[in-house]
Amino acid sequence: MSEACILTVAITGSLPRKRDNPAVPITVAEQIESTQAAVEAGASLVHVHVRNPQDESPSSDPEIFARVLEGLRAHCPGVIVQFSTGGRGRDPAERGAMLSLRPDMASLATGSVNFPTSVYANPPDFIEQLAATMRAEGIKPEIEVFDLAMLYTAVTLAERGLIAAPLHVQFVLGLKNALPARRETLLFLIEELRMLAPDATWTAAGVGRHQLAVNHLALELGGHCRTGLEDNIRFDASRLARSNAELTARVADLCGRYGRRPATPAEARDLLGLAPCG
Ligand code: ZN
Numbered sequence: 001m002s003e004a005c006i007l008t009v010a011i012t013g014s015l016p017r018k019r020d021n022p023a024v025p026i027t028v029a030e031q032i033e034s035t036q037a038a039v040e041a042g043a044s045l046v047h048v049h050v051r052n053p054q055d056e057s058p059s060s061d062p063e064i065f066a067r068v069l070e071g072l073r074a075h076c077p078g079v080i081v082q083f084s085t086g087g088r089g090r091d092p093a094e095r096g097a098m099l100s101l102r103p104d105m106a107s108l109a110t111g112s113v114n115f116p117t118s119v120y121a122n123p124p125d126f127i128e129q130l131a132a133t134m135r136a137e138g139i140k141p142e143i144e145v146f147d148l149a150m151l152y153t154a155v156t157l158a159e160r161g162l163i164a165a166p167l168h169v170q171f172v173l174g175l176k177n178a179l180p181a182r183r184e185t186l187l188f189l190i191e192e193l194r195m196l197a198p199d200a201t202w203t204a205a206g207v208g209r210h211q212l213a214v215n216h217l218a219l220e221l222g223g224h225c226r227t228g229l230e231d232n233i234r235f236d237a238s239r240l241a242r243s244n245a246e247l248t249a250r251v252a253d254l255c256g257r258y259g260r261r262p263a264t265p266a267e268a269r270d271l272l273g274l275a276p277c278g
Contacts, residue, residue, distance in 0.1 A: 004263035006224040006271060007251055008203060009043040011035055011244050012051065013230030014058035014088040021233035021240045026051050028064065032071035035079065037245035038228070042252030042262035045080040046072065047107065047142075047230065060094035066101055078265035078277040080104045082142060085130055087120050096130050099137050104274050105168075106134055108141035110157065111150035114177035120146065127153070131162040140274060142203070143169040146178045151189065155196045166199035168272055170226065174210030181210035186217055201271060207231050215251045219258040224271075227251050 011034050017024045025034035028050075035046045050064040051057060065083060072081050082105035085095045099106060108130055109122045134141050141163055143154040157163045171189050174181035179189075186204060193200050205226040206214025218225045227247040235241040235250075252262045269276055 002255070002259050002261045003222070004267045004271065005219060005255055005260040006045055006203065006263045006268040007043045007248055008045040008047055008082075008205075008224065008226040008228070009035065009038040009244050009248050010047040010205070010226060010228035010230035011038065012049050014049050014051075014084075014086065014090075015230075016056065017229070017233055021229065023241060023243050024229045024233065025244070026056050027053060028067045028071060031068055032075050034244045035072060036075050037243060038248040039076045039079050039265075041245040041248040042255075043079070043244075043248045044263050044265045044268035045082060045105070046076070047082045047084060047226070047228070048072075048103075049084045049086065049230070058089035060090045060097050062098040062101060065098035065103075069101055069103060078269070080265060080268055080272070080274060082106060085109075086144075087122070088115075088118075092121070092126060096133050099130075099133050099139060102137050102139060104269075105140045105142050105272075106130075107144050107170075108134065108163075109144040109146060109150065110153040111147060113146040113150075116176040128157070128162055131157055135162060135164060140164070140168060140272060143167055144172060145169055145189065146172045146175065148179070148189075151192060152196070158197065165197070166201065166273060167193075167197050168201045168203070169193060169197075170203040170205055172205050172207065173214050174207040181206050181214055183217060186214075186221065190221060190223070205231055209234070209237075211247075212236075212250070215254060216258075219251075219254060219260050224263075225251050
């Protein structure tokens with residue numbers, strides 16, 4: 001019997017990509033429609049950033065997050081909704097402002113790292129505060145591991161009770177100045193996670209041209225997969241991706257090669273220890 005794989009679709013992100021690929025959903029209506037199509041293609045978890053409607057810049061406005069959450073609950077029943085607390089273009093004090101809306105999950109980077117042209121700053125007290133808020137609101141964190149130390153910090157936070165076990169970790173590979181998209185690197189990360197947090201689940205995300213190769217690796221090595229226009233706007237070297245659904249379908253089609261199948265939202269909730277959808 002094939003093993004279920006949670007397909008995460010990161011629909012929007014925070015880079016100014018509308019002009020680079022018009023398929024990136026920006027408005028709330030576009031985000032709901034794009035998620036719905038990706039869910040039909042096999043996604044069971046959606047990773048959400050929101051934008052200001054005026055200038056398309058990244059937003060922390062809880063009102064916009066609330067409209068997306070409401071739309072997703074109505075049009076994509078059961079899908080796991082994960083809000084980004086990521087830093088690009090957002091004031092640190094506001095990065096957790098929407099957690100009071102109690103999405104199923106939220107991203108939590110457990111350290112600082114260099115991005116291609118900037119520093120992604122996550123000081124220790126800031127991480128602990130976000131983790132404590134998630135814990136208080138009953139939100140499961142997705143630990144974003146952009147660099148090795150973030151894995152160990154996450155384990156320490158779990159030992160201290162700031163993050164509830166079992167952990168769910170995402171390894172982000174292929175981002176310039178951070179972890180490379182190498183098989184050996186991922187094998188090491190998985191082995192460390194197995195030793196330190198044996199009950200943890202993991203996803204891998206490949207950035208840009210590494211997206212597809214990392215999808216293959218995650219399927220082969222028993223992890224879960226992330227795709228979507230946030231991480232990669234191209235289908236391949238020859239053309240832009242047409243939609244989040246197109247990228248999701250590509251991973252869904254690969255699953256069978258590795259004895260895997262896309263998890264349904266209900267299966268994904270079970271795998272992550274989330275409450276069944278009401
Ligand atoms: Zn993101």
